[in-house]
Amino acid sequence: MKQVFLTVTANIPLTETVFEMVLKGDVSEVKNSGEFINIKLEGKYLRRPISVCDVSENSLTIVYKVVGGGTEQMSQMPVGTKLDVLVGLGNGYDLAPAGDKPLLLGGGVGVPPLYNLAKRLIAAGKQVSVVLGFNTKAEVFYEDEFKKLGATVYVTTADGSYGIKGFVTDAMKDIDYTYFYTCGPEPMLKAVYTASNTSGQMSFEERMGCGFGACMGCSCKTLTGYKRICKEGPVMKKEEILWEN
Amino acid sequence: MGKLSVNLCGIELDNPIIPASGTFGFGYEFAELYDINCLGTFSFKGTTKDPRFGNPTPRIAECSAGMINAVGLQNPGVEKVISEELPKLKACFNKKVMANVSGFAVEDYAYTCALLDKEDQVGWLEVNVSCPNVHGGGMSFGTNPDAAAEVTAAVKKVTTKPVIIKLSPNVTDIVSIAKACEAAGADGISLINTLLGMRIDLRTKKPIIANKMGGFSGAAIFPVAVRMVYQVANAVNIPIVGMGGVTTAEDVIEMMLAGATAVEVGAANLVNPFACRDIINDLPKAMEKYKINSINEIIGGCK
Known part of the structure; x- marks a missing residue:
């Protein structure tokens, strides 16, 4: 995990409620497909965890849906907006x-x-x-x-x-x-x-507090023990999944 | 003593900053981000006699300037904390640590504290009395002076380490509970734990948190915490660890003026993982601004 400051270079609607945002800066910490980032928004207490859609040498793309005040705020962000972002979160997919x-x-x-x-x-x-x-x-x-x-x-x-x-x-x-x-x-x-x-x-997805394993807000039970969606997840192997309901 | 150092129940801290239990794990997650030896100490994840998964999810809800959590004391149980977590903690932290203990019966507290008492790295036992007493109709130990005193006395019997009782703010008269703990032998009081809160999802018309209610923390609760620290500090003669919404170096100074000897930082760590390091770095400048030579001299300075 790393805290970086990224700049919005594109933020366009793909559908009525889904937006694609490109963030430029130091994204070297993003290693695997399926990782997520955690974005600090002005006036919101908790960060917004959003999965990484694509990553290149110096930028990453996220695609998010407007579901509440935080993502609504993101959808209004002009190009040039600077964001405090934690990158390199979660395990990602194993190829x-x-x-x-x-x-x-x-x-x-x-x-x-x-x-x-x-x-x-x-x-x-x-x-x-x-x-x-x-x-x-x-x-x-x-x-x-x-x-x-x-x-x-x-x-x-x-x-x-x-x-x-x-x-x-x-x-x-x-x-x-x-x-x-x-x-x-x-x-x-x-x-x-x-x-x-x-x-x-x-x-998997869950409401998170920190997004980096500190608060135990997103824990789940698996056949191989308790896991934090944000840290040992969000990707789980089929064989370890325990459906609770 | 350095100008940031304070003495908490006989143990000197390089500075008064202590990440609060439940927001800092057993330290090693944060040690990947910065050298956590810059901290005064930290209070590790609330530990119980038996392993606990805690509450169902969702466990987290956001609020204006704060958050609600209902994690439910997820922890691997005291035996595994000692055999698995403390060695990892020791590898990244070379100071005395504060052991945070919870229980659902007086015997549980005593059992857990007796085991942690044998650990050299444990400097203080911080005893969380906000949990429901399974033998007392589920009412929290911390809402009743006698029950809080009973826990205090039971823990004091099994340890020679300083015992700090962590109080719940969800009571009518926190001063009477603090006094009862002091009379039962507590070496310090820490406060405040989270305030009971709730959020409702307007779309589903149901509580956001699976447990319905949870503990409200974050910057929003700071004034409540300052008030309660002030009240308790003026009623007892043992050191106070102040916490509740502390986010900046200025907040630390305010909390100490209210009567805190040391200050815990909780929810802020979850939003800014570097919060405690930043506060420690900012503290000398904030002290200079308010003409404070030594942090120690401002404890209880607000009359």
Whole structure:
């Protein structure tokens, strides 16, 4: 973890409520796909944890949804805004067990952390399939971005207004894959867990206090002991997940 | 003695800054960020007799200038704290540490404190009496002078280390509880623990925190803490560790003027992981501004 000061160089809407923000500065501490950053906002007490969508030598991209006052404030930030950010948080995805044909499944704002993961897997010579799940056509984002990386992309919408009608698991059943990586709302993660016929990794979400392991605000029980979503997570292996309800 | 040093229950601190229990783990997470030997000491994660997972999540809610937590004393239990956490703590911290202890029965407190008493690195036992007493109908030990005194006396029997009783602010008369602890042998009083609070999610119309209510901390509670430290400091003759919303070097000075010998910093660590280091660095300049030569001389300076 490192505290850095990053400058907003882009902040554009992808849909009515989802924004893409590019932050420039020292991002050398960002190591793995699936990590998150924790952003200090003017007038808000706690930082905002947001997963990293993509990272380059001197900038990173986040894609966030406006869900409350903090993200609303972020959506209004002009280019040039300087932000106090903790970077290099969380474990991120482990690429090693991917096999030849990894499958990536993202639901809503669970899509962004899979982008850099797809990029790295494709760079490693993997044949990557991606399923992007949304509620409706107006919410779809990043379909072209994943296609440009060279992934085979399937889009599902719950109302059938675009792509395959249904959930990510409806697309999943017809895809041949060696391993899966997923991020999305918990009901989706549970459905993927049940529908999957290989091992995989899932990224979880929880309300956090600090984001770096100090407050125990985001603890969860796993089959391999208690874990902090922010520190030993947010990515868990399928084999260690303990569904409590 | 340096101009920042203070004496807390017979142990000299290089400075009065102490990260508060529950916001600093066992130190090693923060030792990755800065040399934590710059601290006066720190109060480690609240330790109980048995391991605890704590409350279900969500455990955290944000407030204006503060936060609510209902972690529920998650900790691996005193045996594992001694065998696994303290060696890691020792590797990054070479001063005496404050052991924070919680319990749900008087015997639990005594059991945990007796084990921690044998640890050389433990300088003080900070006993949190805000937990519910399972034998007392679930009422917190800290809301009743007799129950708080009973815990104090039980702990004093099993240790020779200074015992600091950490009081809950969620009471009608904190002074009477502080006095009862002093009479039962407490070597110091620390206050305030968190204020009971609650937030409701307007969309779901349900409490944000799974436990419904939790402890309110952060900058917003600072004036309440200063008031209670002032009241208690004027009623007892043992040292006070003041805490509650402390965020800056100026806050530290204010807390000490109110009567604190040392000052704990809690929620601020969660927002700015460097908060305690920054406060220590800022303290000499703040002292200069207010013409304070030695921090020790301002303790209880507000009459």
